[in-house]
Amino acid sequence: MNIAIIGPGAIGGTMAAWLGQNPDHAVTVCARSPLDSISLQTPDGTLTATPTVLTDPADAIPLDWVLVTIKTYDIASAQTWLDRLVGPQTRVAVLQNGVEHIQRFAHLLPAERIVPVVVDFPASRLSPGRYAQGLYGSMAVPVGRNGDDFVALFAGCRIAIASDADFQSRAWAKLCLNCAGAVPTLTQRGTGAVWTPELEALIRALVEECAAVARAEGATIAQSVIESVVDAARNAPPTSSNSMQADRLAGRAMEIEARNGVIVRLGARHGIATPMNALMVTLLNASGSPWVQT
Numbered sequence: 100m101n102i103a104i105i106g107p108g109a110i111g112g113t114m115a116a117w118l119g120q121n122p123d124h125a126v127t128v129c130a131r132s133p134l135d136s137i138s139l140q141t142p143d144g145t146l147t148a149t150p151t152v153l154t155d156p157a158d159a160i161p162l163d164w165v166l167v168t169i170k171t172y173d174i175a176s177a178q179t180w181l182d183r184l185v186g187p188q189t190r191v192a193v194l195q196n197g198v199e200h201i202q203r204f205a206h207l208l209p210a211e212r213i214v215p216v217v218v219d220f221p222a223s224r225l226s227p228g229r230y231a232q233g234l235y236g237s238m239a240v241p242v243g244r245n246g247d248d249f250v251a252l253f254a255g256c257r258i259a260i261a262s263d264a265d266f267q268s269r270a271w272a273k274l275c276l277n278c279a280g281a282v283p284t285l286t287q288r289g290t291g292a293v294w295t296p297e298l299e300a301l302i303r304a305l306v307e308e309c310a311a312v313a314r315a316e317g318a319t320i321a322q323s324v325i326e327s328v329v330d331a332a333r334n335a336p337p338t339s340s341n342s343m344q345a346d347r348l349a350g351r352a353m354e355i356e357a358r359n360g361v362i363v364r365l366g367a368r369h370g371i372a373t374p375m376n377a378l379m380v381t382l383l384n385a386s387g388s389p390w391v392q393t
C-alpha cells in the first residue's frame with residue numbers, strides 16, 4: 100500500500116515507525132520541515148524507519164491511504180496536502196481526539212472516504228524524527244470495509260487495532276478521558292500528588308458532564324468509564340502528560356474546542372448544563388497563546 104502521513108508529530112511519527120516495518124508498504128511523511136529518518140522508542144525496544152519525506156505539497160501524488168495526524172487546530176493548513184494526495188480511490192484516516200472526526204473534514208472530502216480513528220495510547224515527540232510510545236495501547240475504527248482495510252494496514256503491529264461496532268461510544272469514552280486532561284494542562288503537573296476531595300469533585304464533574312452529553316448524543320457510557328478516568332487522575336504521577344499539556348508547555352495552540360468546547364456546544368443543543376467544561380474553555384483560552392482559539 101502507498102500511505103501518506105500528514106503531520107510527523109507524536110502520533111504521525113509513531114504511525115510512520117510501525118507502518119515502516121512492513122516491506123509491502125511505501126510510506127510518505129508530509130512535513131513542514133525536513134526529517135532524516137524515524138526512530139520510535141516502544142515499550143520493548145526501538146523501531147526505525149526511513150519513509151519518503153515531502154515538505155512541498157506540489158510533490159505529492161494521489162495514494163491509497165492518507166493518515167491525518169495533525170492537531171485539530173491545523174486542519175485548514177492540511178488542505179493543500181489533501182488536494183494533491185487524494186484521488187478517486189484514496190481513503191483518509193483521521194487520527195485525532197474528539198468526536199467530530201468526519202465533520203472536521205466533511206468540507207474537504209466525501210464522508211464515505213473519511214475513516215475516523217480513536218487513538219488510545221500516549222506518545223510524545225522527543226525531537227524531530229524521534230518519538231516515544233509509552234504503551235502499546237489500542238486504536239479503534241468503525242466496522243465496515245474502510246475500518247477492515249485500515250486494520251489490515253497494521254498487520255504485525257503490537258498496537259491492538261480493531262473495528263468497534265459502537266464506535267460512537269468508543270470516541271465519547273475517549274473524550275471522557277481527554278476532557279479531564281484540561282486540569283493538568285492548566286496546572287502543568289500530574290494530578291496524583293496534589294489530589295484533594297475538591298480536585299476529585301472538579302474532575303468528576305468534567306467527566307460527568309461529558310458522559311451526560313455523550314448519552315444525549317446516543318452513546319453508551321458506563322459508570323465504570325467515569326470511575327476509571329477519576330482513578331487515573333487520582334494516580335497520575337507528577338510527570339504524566341497529555342498532548343494538550345504538551346501544546347501549552349510549548350506555547351502552541353491547543354485543542355480546546357475539540358476536547359472541552361465540543362461538550363459545551365453539544366450540551367447546549369440538548370439543554371444539558373456543562374459549567375465545568377465551560378470554565379476549562381475560558382481558563383484555557385485565557386492561559387494559552389493569545390492568537391488562537393481552537
Ligand SMILES: NC(=O)C1=CN([C@@H]2O[C@H](COP(=O)(O)OP(=O)(O)OC[C@H]3O[C@@H](n4cnc5c(N)ncnc54)[C@H](OP(=O)(O)O)[C@@H]3O)[C@@H](O)[C@H]2O)C=CC1
Pocket residue numbers: 105106107108109110111129130131132168169170171173176177180194195196218219220221222223224341342354
Ligand atoms: N500525543 C498523544 O499521546 C495522543 C494524541 N492524540 C491526538 O492525535 C492528534 C495528533 O496529536 P499529536 O501527534 O500529539 O500532535 P503533535 O503536535 O505532536 O504533532 C502534530 C504534527 O502535525 C504537523 N503539522 C501541522 N500542520 C501541518 C501541515 N500543514 N503539514 C504537515 N504537517 C503539519 C506538526 O508540524 P511541526 O512538526 O512543524 O510542528 C506536527 O509535527 C491530536 O488530535 C491529538 O489530540 C490522540 C491520542 C494520544
Ligand SMILES: CC(C)(CO)C(=O)C(=O)O
Pocket residue numbers: 196218219220221222276277280340341342343
Ligand atoms: C495520552 C492520551 C491517550 C490521554 O491523555 C491522549 O489522548 C492525549 O494525550 O491526547
